[in-house]
Amino acid sequence: MDLKTDPALEGFRADVRAFFANEFPKDILEKTRRGASLTTEEVRKSEQALGQKGWLATAWPSEHGGPGWSLEEQYIFDEELERAGVPTVTPMGVVYVGPILYTFGTDAQKQRWLPGIREGREGWAQGYSEPEAGSDLASLQFSAVREGDEYVLNGTKIWTSAAQHADWIFCLARTDNSGKKQEGISFIISEMDRPGVTVTPIITIDGKHALNQVHFENVRVPVDYLIGEEGKGWTYSQYLLGHERTSYARIGGKRKQIRHLREIASAVPTGGNSRLIDDPDFARKLSDASLAVDALEMTVLRVLSAVKDGGAPGKEASIIKVLATTAAQQITTLYLDAAALNGVRGFADSVSPGWLEGDASAAFAAPGVSVYFGTRAQSIYGGTNEIQRNIIAKRVLGL
Ligand SMILES: Cc1cc2nc3c(=O)[nH]c(=O)nc-3n(C[C@H](O)[C@H](O)[C@H](O)COP(=O)(O)OP(=O)(O)OC[C@H]3O[C@@H](n4cnc5c(N)ncnc54)[C@H](O)[C@@H]3O)c2cc1C
Missing domain, CATH: 2.40.110.10 (Butyryl-CoA Dehydrogenase, subunit A, domain 2)
Structure with a gap:
């Protein structure tokens, strides 16, 4: 799938980007950028901004109020959403229970619950x-x-x-x-x-x-x-987990973090004239992380192509879960490496003012540490990565 050469898709991307630049609440973007937690009201405000536009339940079939986007459009939308730094949409309604309700619920249940989910009114x-x-x-x-x-x-x-x-x-x-x-x-x-x-x-x-x-x-x-x-709840719960595990990919956000890391590493000195980006060990780890995101993207596109017609991702979703969460952990470890070196720089500044230029405490350091800890949990939730590897061995590879 080539998403970069189709002019219609590029027009779609421009519309989405303009929405996030001009219409999405700026206070929410600013708070998220600082790594601060949102209040319940702010979570609602963020999700309703998408819901009012009809852009919250983006993967739902149009008969249930989804925007009717192609797989490519959904993919571009997710990329732009993460690029803009929009808070992660709380997945429990729109990604997890929504598909269960429209697939297995009665008409009355669909009418009762789907509108509140897709409009971001109910958490x-x-x-x-x-x-x-x-x-x-x-x-x-x-x-x-x-x-x-x-x-x-x-x-x-x-x-x-x-x-x-x-x-x-x-x-x-x-x-x-x-x-x-x-x-x-x-x-x-x-x-x-x-x-x-x-x-x-x-x-x-x-x-x-x-x-x-x-x-x-x-x-x-x-x-x-x-x-x-x-x-029959077990059957429904497994259907839901396929959606849940695929939703961890968040490729746009990971690419943004890699770009950000390159910028940081180009600015953090490691002594003499060398910068963190010139450190072969750091540069190799950053390349590994970037390649991990490429591999994740290919896998996501392959799995999603197979479920294009409204079906649920199969057991392959476990592969995405492992790749996505290990890539997230690679990336956030690099933030810590950069923050640690920046800490040394801060210390050096205090004993020898002017030895190095710039602010002693980098703005990325504190959120970086918090996000580092947060991403350790990714290999636990949604079914631990050990369990996913068991599933891959038994049900994907048939070992
Ligand atoms: C941040 C976060 C958010 C979460 N959100 C939710 C939520 O919203 N709703 C919800 O219901 N749950 C949620 N969870 C719970 C999550 O799904 C469970 O923590 C997870 O399934 C693991 O269960 P456990 O914690 O009981 O660990 P255990 O099952 O006790 O596992 C302990 C360790 O043993 C390993 N292990 C266990 N069995 C095997 C096996 N057969 N083979 C190999 N290794 C094994 C595990 O991999 C793990 O390392 C969340 C967890 C976290 C950390």
Whole structure:
């Protein structure tokens, strides 16, 4: 696929770029650039800016309110979104549960939930993991017991991203204990403000509040909050994970970081007349990272071409997950290398003013460290990379 030579696609790219330059809220871009966390209101503002334009649910089929873009247009849009530094769209609604709802939901469920997701009005959280069920997700114990026209939910979900911003949560819940552990799991939705739901924040090593523990105590939801068939939740959850793992690619953002690193490395002196970019070890690592992004891009295009007609990415999504997250970790390690050298420069400045030019503490250093820690988590969430390698070995390579 050559995205660079088609004039129609270049016109599309120019329109998207102009939107981000002129119409997207500047305060949000500025806060994100500084590496600061957004409030719930700012997350909504950011996503509604896309939603009002019809550019939030970009991969949805047009019959469900997607923009009807080709794969190439979607790809260019994602590149431009990341290039502009737009905050990552909270994927739980638009990338994860949206496709489940339009694929397996009833008409009433589609009408109830899809508009709020694609317009960015309602936030969602993903209630899969539990304190005793992570990689072995099928061993989950969170229960849903049917009583008349309601399910009664009990249990604890953990590592729940963005639950503090969410209006809704989709949960994997055990409705039957009698068969194989994958059977008897159901896909059930709840409002976050239902009586009996409490959220406890988890602050991570990057200093951010992105994660939570969500407790359910006798939470009653109507039976029509069940998606699809009772006991078939495992099948739906796996469908969703294909979308989730493919969404980690974020190639535009990675290319932007590589360009930024080149700029930084060209400005950071390492002693004498040499700069960080002239350091063979750093230059090699930067080239490796750049090649890793090229390889990721080829894989993404190959996987997405196969799902062009509205299907879900297959087990190959696990390859994307591993490539994308290891590339992100390579890149953010290079930021740390640069920040460390900059720290030395700052020290040198303080003992020998004027020895080196410029500000002692680089603007990229603190966000760089926070992002470095944040990207360590990428090889854990969405199913750890060890688990993905097991999937690749067994189901992609047939070993
Ligand atoms: C930042 C972040 C955000 C998250 N967001 C969400 C969210 O929004 N919703 C949600 O439901 N969950 C979320 N998670 C949870 C995430 O999906 C789990 O942490 C992940 O699936 C691993 O489960 P665990 O933490 O219980 O680790 P464990 O399953 O206990 O694994 C511990 C270690 O053992 C290894 N291991 C386990 N089994 C095997 C095996 N069979 N073969 C080889 N190695 C193995 C793992 O790779 C890992 O290194 C998030 C996690 C993080 C870190």
